[in-house]
Amino acid sequence: MEKILDKKQVDAWVAALTDWEVHAPVLEDGIWAYQPVSGAVRLNHPNTKQSPKGFAFPQREIFFSFEQIKGEPPKLTQIMPQAARHAVFGVRPCDGRGVPRMDKVFTDHVDDPYYNARRKNVAYVGLACNKPPSPNCFCLSVGGSPVSTDGLDVQLTDMGDRYFVKAVTETGKTMMAAASSLFAEPSAADKKQLKQIHADAVAHPQRKINDPDGAPAKLEASFDSPLWEEMARACIGCGICTFLCPTCHCFDINDEVQNKAPLKGQRVRTWDNCQFPDFTMHSSGHNPRENTAARLRQRVNHKFQYFHKNFGMHQCTGCGRCVSECPVGIDIVTVVNKVTENVG
C-alpha cells in the first residue's frame, strides 16, 4: 500500500491510532529521545540518541517474582509484559534493520517469551534518510540503505510538505487504514519524485567500510593481531557503544531480593555490556577477556564475524552511534578497516 500524507495530517493520523501508544523522537535536555506523544509529531530529528530497541527489549524487565517461607518450596509468579501496543514513529532505516537482527536472537534462535510478548505489540513507522543524519552513517557498507524498509511496518519518506507513506507489513496497512481518509493516492509524479529522492539518498556520500563482505574471514584471521591492543588503548570500558547500539542484546539476570525472611523478590533481566570488565569474569577470578583489547575485539567480531556466521548477516546496521558517542574516539569503521586491510 502506497499513499501520500500531507504533513499537516500527521497529527490527525496519530490521533486516529487509538489502539496504539504512539512514541516519537522529542528533543529534551539536548538529546533526541522517543517519548509518548499525542499528536504534534514533527519528524525533524537526525537520529535518536538511543535506538528504539528498548521497546521490545527494555533495559530492565521482571521475569517473575518469588516468595518462599522457610521450609516450604518457593512460589514463583511469572510477570508478563503488559499488553500496551506501541507505535514508534520516526525510526531510521538503520534502526529498522536492527529489529530483524534482534528477532534473530530472541525469536528465531530461541523463543524468548518476554521479548516476543513485547515485540508483537510494537509497530515501527520508519523515516527514510534523504541525506545521512549523522556524519558517521555507514549503512550502505553493511548491506543497508537509507531507504531500507527492513524491520519497519510503515515507511515514510519526506517529500517537502508531504510524506510518501508505504505500508511494509499487514500491521502497517492496518495502521494506515485506521485513518484512511487522511491519505491520498500517490500520483505518477509522486512516485517519480520518490524514486528520485531515494536514488539521491543512496548516492549521498557516507563513511565506508572497505571490505564488508571479506570482513568475517579477515577478522577470523586477525584474532591475534597486535592492532587490537593499539586500537583499544584509549578504551575506558564504559557501556555507551553497546547500550546505544540498535542490535546489542546481551543481558544479565539478577535476583532482586526485597525481603530475606520470608524470602521475597523478583528475577530481573537488565542490559549488560561486553565492554564491562566483569562481563566474562568467572567466579574463579579468571577472566578470558581480561583487557580492553580482547573486549573491543569481541564487539567487532560479534558484529562482523560471529553473527554473520550464525545468521548470514552483519549485526551492525551502520547507524554510527558508537562512533559518535565514544568519549575517547574509538571508531568501529576505522577499526574494521584497519584490521581487514592488514590481512592479505
Add this chain to the structure above:
Amino acid sequence: MTKKRTGVFVCHCGTNIAATVDVAKVAREMADENTVAFTQEYVYMCSEPGQESVVQAIKDNELDSVVVTCCSPNLHEKTFRDNAKRAGINNFTCEIANIREQCSWVHNDKAKGTEKAIKISRSVVRRVNRNKPLEAIAVNVTRKAMVIGGGIAGIQAALDIANAGIEVILVEKQATIGGRMLQLSETFPTLDCSQCVLSPKMVEVKRHPMVKLMTYSEVQELNGSVGNFQVKVLKKPTFVDPDKCKICDHCTEVCPVVVPNEYELNLNARRAIYIPYAQAIPASFTLDENACLGLNPVVCGKCKDVCEAGAINYDMRPETVTENVGAVVVATGFDLYGQENMPELGGGKLEDVLDGLQFERLISASGATKGHVLRPSDHKEPKEVVFIQCVGSRDPAKHCAYCSKICCMYTAKHARLYKKHVPDGRAYVFYIDIRSGGKGYEEFVQRTMEDDDTLYLRGRVSKLYRHNGKVRVLGTDTLTGQNVEIDADMVVLAQAMVPSKGTTEIAKVLKIGRDKDGFLAEAHPKLRPVESVTAGIYLAGAAQAPKDIPETVAQAGAAASKVIALLSQTTLSRSPLIARVRPSHCTGCGMCVDACPFIAIRLEGGKAVVNEALCEGCGSCSATCLRAAIDVKNVTQLQIHEMIEACLA
C-alpha cells in the same frame, strides 16, 4: 560452607520486657529467619536455670551462634558470651539484642513495641549470621600505675597500690600534695586536726620506695589502652632543687614580689618564691615563674643570692616525660562553685562574705590569721556570723541541681569551731534541710544546735549587702513565716561542690566521660562505681561526685584494689573487634592511615596494614575507605548493610 545454626533466646525479664513486648511473637518471627535453628523464651534468661538452658540448647541443637534478646549488652553480654564458651562455641558468635532499655522500657504501645523488638532482634540475627569466631587478643600488662591528683584520694590510692608492691606514679599539679584536705582546719564529726591526720600519709608517700612523686606536673596526653597506657607528663620548673632546699625561708624575705596566695584562697599574700604550707611535700620552695621579675640575675636574682644551699636554679626548663603504666586512677577533686555566680549574695564582691574553704583557712592554726577568727575587712573578731547552706546546690533552675552532700556537716562544724574561738559570738545557720546521714553525723549537728546554741533558721537568704560596716542578711524563716534581717559581722557561704577545673581538663585529656554536672562518669552507677567508662581508668574522690573524707578514702581504696587486681594479671585480653584489611581491594591510598586516631595503620608494600596492638576498633578507617577494603571484624559493612535491611523489612 555449612548453613549457620543460630539460637535465639528471648527473655521476658519478668514483666520488664514481657509487659510491653509480645515475647512469644518475637520468638516466632525469629524462627522464620533462615539461619535460626532454635528459639526459646524464658522468664529470666540471666537466672541460673535460664543460663543453663542456653548452654543446654546450644549443645542439644548443635548451635553455632547465639542471639539473646534481653537487656542492654552492657549488662549481660559477658554473661551470655561466657555461656556460649561453656557450651563449646566461640564466645564472639554470641550477640545481645537490646529490647529492654531500647524498647520495652520506653514504649507502652505493645503492638508497636513488639514490632520494634522484632526489628531489633532480626537485625542482630542477621549480624550474627556473619559473625566470625574470634579470639580475644592477649596483651602484656605494664605493672605500674599512675594516680592523677595528690589530694587525700590520690594519696590513699597511691599508698594502697604501692603497699601491694606495685610501682605507682603520683602526679600533682600544684607544688605540694595534700589537696583540699590540707586546707581544712578540723574535720567532722570528730573535730580532729585535718593536717595532723594527713601529714603522716604525705610523708609516707614521699618516702615510699614504690611511689614516684611528681608534683608541679600535669598530665598532657594519654595514649594506648588498658594494661598499656603511655602518659605524657609535663614537669613544670620550680627553679628550686628540692634535694638542696633547706626551707630556711631566706628567699621569701628578700623576694620583692607580692602576689595573692592561692593556697590561702587569697586571704593573704605570698612572694614570687614561696612554700605553700609548712607541711608541704615536697618540703621545698617553688619559684612562681609568672610572678617572678624575670628569672634573671641582672633583673633581680635576690633569692639566688641569699640561698646558701645553692638550691635555686634559674635555668630549669619545662620537661615532658612519657610514663608507661597499666592503669590510671583519676582523683582530681573539686572546686567550690564560684561566688561570682551568686549576684544576689554579693557575687564575691562583698567584704566579709567568705566561702567555706576560706573560712577553713581563717580558723586553721596554720592559716592567714594563725587560727584567730578575724574578719578580713577590719581584722576584728566577728560577733555575729551567718552561715548559709545550699548556696548553688539543689537549685536546678539557676545553679547545680544536685546536693553537695557535705555542706550540712561542715557548716555545723564551722558553727562549732566559731563558737570555740569566739565563745561570746552568735552563729546563725540558714538551711533548707539538714542532711546528716553518717556515723555520728546527726549527733554532731544536734550538739551544734543545742550545746553551742547555734540558731538554725529554715529558709533561703534572698539578699546580702553591706550596711553600716556590716553585712545585712535578708532572709525568710519558713517555719515561722517571718522575714529575717540580720546585720552580720561576717557571712560564710556553703558554696556547692563542683568538679575542679583540673577535672574538666583531665577528662578531655584522658577521653573519659563526664556526667551532666561535669563530674567524672562511672561505668555503672551501682555496680561499677569506681571505674570510668574506659577500661583501666578508675575514679576516686570528689572528682566523681561530692563526698566527704571517709567516703573518699573508701573509694580510693576501692579504686586501688581494682588497679591491684588488674595489674596482678600478666596478660590482659583485648577485644578482637579490630580492623582488618582486604588486600585485594586496598589500593594503598592511605586515607585510613590519615583517618586512624590511634596511628594503628601504616602502608606497607602499597597496602594498608593494621597494627593489632594499637587498633581500638573504632571503624573510622572503614567509613573513610572508598572501596570497602577495611572493615572492623564482626561489625563489617556487609553486616551493617544487612542490619539496615532488617530494620526496614
Add this chain to the structure above:
Amino acid sequence: MSEQQAYEPKVVAFLCKWCSSAGSDLAGVSRIQYPPNATPITIPCTGAMSPMYILSAFNKGADGVLVSGCHIGDCHYIEGNYLARRKMHLTMELLKFIGVEPDRFRMSWVSAAEGAKFARVVTDFINDLEPLGPQDKLKKVVAND
C-alpha cells in the same frame, strides 16, 4: 484511614556504642517514653558511619535517618566524631541539594548521661518527619516500568 494504616515514619538510628547507645540505655532505665519508630543500630563510633549507610537506608525505604554520637571532645576514640561531623555534613548537604527534605536526616550528640536528651531527639525527629509523609524519593521501586 484506620489507625493501623496511619503513617508511621520508619527511622534507622545509628548510635555510637559509647555515648548515644548508652544514652538510649539511660532513657530506658529512666523509663522516658518516646516514639517507637526509630530502630537502633549500634556502631562502634560515629566515625564508623559511612555515608553509604545513609543512602542505603533511604534506598531501602527509611523515612528518616538519625546518626547520634558523643559530643565533640568526648569521643571514646578521640577523633571519630570529628571525622563523622565532616562526612555527615557533606552527606546532608548532598541530600538537601537533590531535593530531599532537610528533616529526613538528623544528627545529634547525645552523651551517656543524656537519656532525656536522647528521648527528646527521637521525639522531635519523629514529629518533624510526620508532616513530610512517606519517603519515596530514594526508595527502591520494584515494579516494571
Add this chain to the structure above:
Amino acid sequence: MINIQDIRDTAKDMLAKGEVRAVIGYRRGSRGMPAEPAFITNPEQAEELVWDPTCFHNLSLYLVEDRKFLAHLNKTSDAPIAIIAKGCDARSIVVLLQEHYFKREDVYIIGVSCEGTGVVDERKLAPHLNGFQATKAVFDGDDFVFTTAEGEKRLPAREVMADRCLECRNPFPKENNVVFGEDRTGRELAEPFAALARFEAQGTGERWDFWSHHFDRCIRCFACRSVCPMCYCDECVVDSITFPVTPATTAEEKANRIRWIERSATRSENITYLMTRAMHLAGRCTDCGECERACPVNVPIRLLNNKMEREAREKFGFEPGASVGGPSLVASFLDSDPGDFIR
C-alpha cells in the same frame, strides 16, 4: 601562545633519549575533530601530537590504566611516562599522588596552560555550525576557529567553551616537569559556581523535580565512572564491574559482596550510584568535567561534583589537588568544621 611544535620536540627528545617510556597526549581523531588520546612510544610519532580546543580528555586516566596494567604483569615502572596535562588534569595527577597511586618520579608532567581559554563544549558548538560537522578546531587568541565543509567558522571562545573552563580558577598546571603557555591564573571568565548558585536558589521541590528527571534518565552505562581518573577502584562499591580476586580470596568473600544497589537502571538505584560517586569524589574531583562530557544522555553530573567542591572549599577550606602531600578531605578535620546542623 602555545606552539605545538615545542611540545612535539620535547616529546620526541625525551623518547629518543629514553627518558620516558611513552608520551600520552592528543592526536587528531579519525574524523579530524575531536582530538583523541594518543599513546606515543617512538620519537617519529611525536609529530602526530596536537593541541587544540578539543583536547578535553583528562589523560591522567591512562596513568591509572598504566599502573593497573603493570600490576597485572607484576612489573614496576622502569621509566616514567610523560603526560600532557591541563590545569585540571595536573590537579588530578596531584590527587593520585596524594593517594599514592604512583610515585612522582613515575610521571613526567608536560603541563599546558589553558592560557586565555579552555576546551570547547561540542553541545554548545553544534548550533553554530548549520548542521555541518567541524573537522578541525584551532585556538586563535580569544577565538576558536573551526573548519567545516562550509569553510572556516570563527567563534568567540567564550560562547562555545565548556562551562567548567569558564568557571576554572586554576587554568595553570602548577605541578609540572615542564610547562608550556603563560600562567593566567586569576583570569576570571565567569563567576565560579555560578550555575550551582542559580540551581541552589530554587526550593526543595524544584530541585527534586530537576534531579528526579535526570536520575530517571541515567542508563548506567558508567561512562562517567569509566572516564574519571579518580574512579580507579578495582571494584566499585556501588555497582561492581569487576571483583578483584586473589589466590587468598575465599569463596565466602566472593559470594558475599554487599549489594548496595541493584543493576537495574531505575531511579532509586541511579540515585544511590550517582550520590555515592559524588560523595566519593568529594575533595578529590578537580572539575575536569569529563563525566558530564562523556554522559550520552546529558545528566548534569558536574553539578553534583561542584556542590561537593564548593562545600569543601567554603566549609572546610579545602581545595582538591592543591599540593602533593596534603591530607584528603574526609580523612581529616578541623576544630572549626561546621557543627550547627547537629542537635
